[in-house]
Amino acid sequence: MEKRRVAILGSTGSIGRQALDVIRQHRDMFEVELLTANNSADLLISQAIEFDANNVIICNQQKYRQVADALEPHYIKVFAGMQSVCDLVQGSNIDIVLTSMVGFSGLESTIAAVKAGKTIALANKETLVAAGQIVMNMATEHRSRILPVDSEHSAIFQCLMGSAGADIEKIHLTASGGPFRTWEREAIAKATREQALNHPNWSMGSKITIDSATMMNKGLEIIEARWLFGTPGEKINVVVHPESIIHSMVEYADGSVIAQMGHPDMREAIQFAFSYPYRLPLDNRKLNFAELGRLTFSAPDTEKFPALKLAYEALEKGGNMPCIMNAANEAAVSAFLDGRIGFYDITDTVSSCMESVEFIGAPDIDAVFGTNEAALAAAAQHINKISR
Ligand code: MG
Numbered sequence: 001m002e003k004r005r006v007a008i009l010g011s012t013g014s015i016g017r018q019a020l021d022v023i024r025q026h027r028d029m030f031e032v033e034l035l036t037a038n039n040s041a042d043l044l045i046s047q048a049i050e051f052d053a054n055n056v057i058i059c060n061q062q063k064y065r066q067v068a069d070a071l072e073p074h075y076i077k078v079f080a081g082m083q084s085v086c087d088l089v090q091g092s093n094i095d096i097v098l099t100s101m102v103g104f105s106g107l108e109s110t111i112a113a114v115k116a117g118k119t120i121a122l123a124n125k126e127t128l129v130a131a132g133q134i135v136m137n138m139a140t141e142h143r144s145r146i147l148p149v150d151s152e153h154s155a156i157f158q159c160l161m162g163s164a165g166a167d168i169e170k171i172h173l174t175a176s177g178g179p180f181r182t183w184e185r186e187a188i189a190k191a192t193r194e195q196a197l198n199h200p201n202w203s204m205g206s207k208i209t210i211d212s213a214t215m216m217n218k219g220l221e222i223i224e225a226r227w228l229f230g231t232p233g234e235k236i237n238v239v240v241h242p243e244s245i246i247h248s249m250v251e252y253a254d255g256s257v258i259a260q261m262g263h264p265d266m267r268e269a270i271q272f273a274f275s276y277p278y279r280l281p282l283d284n285r286k287l288n289f290a291e292l293g294r295l296t297f298s299a300p301d302t303e304k305f306p307a308l309k310l311a312y313e314a315l316e317k318g319g320n321m322p323c324i325m326n327a328a329n330e331a332a333v334s335a336f337l338d339g340r341i342g343f344y345d346i347t348d349t350v351s352s353c354m355e356s357v358e359f360i361g362a363p364d365i366d367a368v369f370g371t372n373e374a375a376l377a378a379a380a381q382h383i384n385k386i387s388r
């Protein structure tokens with residue numbers, strides 16, 4: 001394998017840090033070209049020095065001086081602002097772009113990388129939820145390969161590798177069920193921020209952890225799978241699998257089901273997107289089936305977790321509806337994390353915005369950005385009305 005030059009957008013977040021751990025184990029295979037962060041200047045500085053990055057971007061302009069002064073003696077170039085991310089990500093010195101920013105804010109720079117024909121290691125699922133059709137068309141046009149980093153989608157991608165060209169009969173998307181899987185609806189309604197942030201299996205950032213508690217994360221993943229694999233919603237089945245050992249499965253016309261397994265560790269999916277189609281060693285925990293003993297499965301409870309229903313609805317409606325859902329969810333999760341609204345207010349806000357924000361059947365990219373703004377505003381209004 002020829003050495004690959006990597007850009008990590010969002011290097012100080014959970015995925016970004018795990019990606020650097022992958023690179024730390026394979027310094028002869030991967031080179032860090034570009035690191036970007038929103039606010040975490042200190043960590044960004046130490047990462048840039050350790051991996052001898054070529055370029056670094058701190059999105060928060062106010063922290064530019066601090067980062068630039070610290071990296072000047074190391075001859076590392078420092079830039080500020082979101083526009084710099086869109087510019088530098090297109091550089092000819094970059095092979096792979098890991099998109100590990102949080103939420104809709106990742107869309108602009110992902111589009112820039114796709115247009116430059118880069119290989120995208122996609123960790124920012126909101127990009128495909130908000131603008132799936134547009135981004136996939138762009139990827140085809142600019143010959144940009146999009147490789148999934150989401151563990152479920154990496155699993156599906158790997159399950160498909162053995163049956164090239166065969167039609168997918170069904171995707172079985174596994175879900176841990178989150179921290180409230182066994183709780184009663186009345187108890188979930190009173191859940192606190194701390195309880196919702198306590199995910200049983202995966203260690204992740206706060207936005208995605210709340211999404212896991214509401215199961216909106218699985219809703220977003222249904223839509224992400226639709227665009228990555230061209231599979232319509234009715235062929236995507238969610239199954240609750242609390243052990244998170246099977247990361248997802250593909251069923252074929254003959255009834256044969258292929259699963260991909262491992263202990264929950266995001267580095268596995270990150271590394272495979274970086275090294276594809278090759279496989280490299282990794283210092284992760286290996287499966288011991290005799291020790292595992294059994295794996296369990298159940299159907300999701302959509303009364304307790306209405307986010308799943310909303311996502312199927314948004315996908316079926318199409319157009320800008322998934323974008324509305326995503327924006328309202330981002331606003332509501334942030335309000336929940338701030339203690340302004342209760343747990344079920346998150347999905348109530350989403351549902352209200354899906355009814356009130358103007359529907360557009362075939363949005364272009366400007367309409368996607370406009371929808372995001374409109375849905376954020378509608379969500380803010382709804383949250384103000386109900387917040388305590
Ligand atoms: Mg996932």
